[in-house]
Amino acid sequence: EAGVTQFPSHSVIEKGQTVTLRCDPISGHDNLYWYRRVMGKEIKFLLHFVKESKQDESGMPNNRFLAERTGGTYSTLKVQPAELEDSGVYFCASSGTTYHFGPGTRLTVL
């Protein structure tokens, strides 16, 4: 079984630019989560999809972040415009009964 994949693995952008992160969950997993770790701090929940619906987006920091899940399959997380404090590692996870995490996307905003 293929695991959760994320693209890109690294992204370096300038403040004010737009970045889109992609997550492909394990096939058949209805639940998809986004988490973020800012340097030196804990990994924090951003949002939770069940199929294509947002179940919980209480962790989204502000309206510069937009998450979508097309047809209940892959998900994208867009940051527009990016700010310096958005730098960190963005993790995606999917679950049937157990969480499976992807390798993360390291975002650096200069």
Place this chain on the structure above:
Amino acid sequence: AQSVTQPDIHITVSEGASLELRCNYSYGATPYLFWYVQSPGQGLQLLLKYFSGDTLVQGIKGFEAEFKRSQSSFNLRKPSVHWSDAAEYFCAVEGRTDKLIFGTGTRLQVFP
């Protein structure tokens, strides 16, 4: 509020030595508890989890953890550390709506 505390940011041990990583949680109900490990360039890998039953939980790679309700702790242990155990370790509790609440992580360094 639900929270997880990992008091040790960085731990260094010699290969072959025993290891204990501390985790304390704050959660109103019976917690679901997890330990994850992240090796460089890798995603978060589940080491073990506690839902109910036996308070001593066995995991992968020779790790175990003990749930102590009276101390609100879920410490991770390994009797003999290998150089390949060098990584960052995260304790987590599952909150409402299935989301995980993580501690700040403990970075483990292993000396030969």
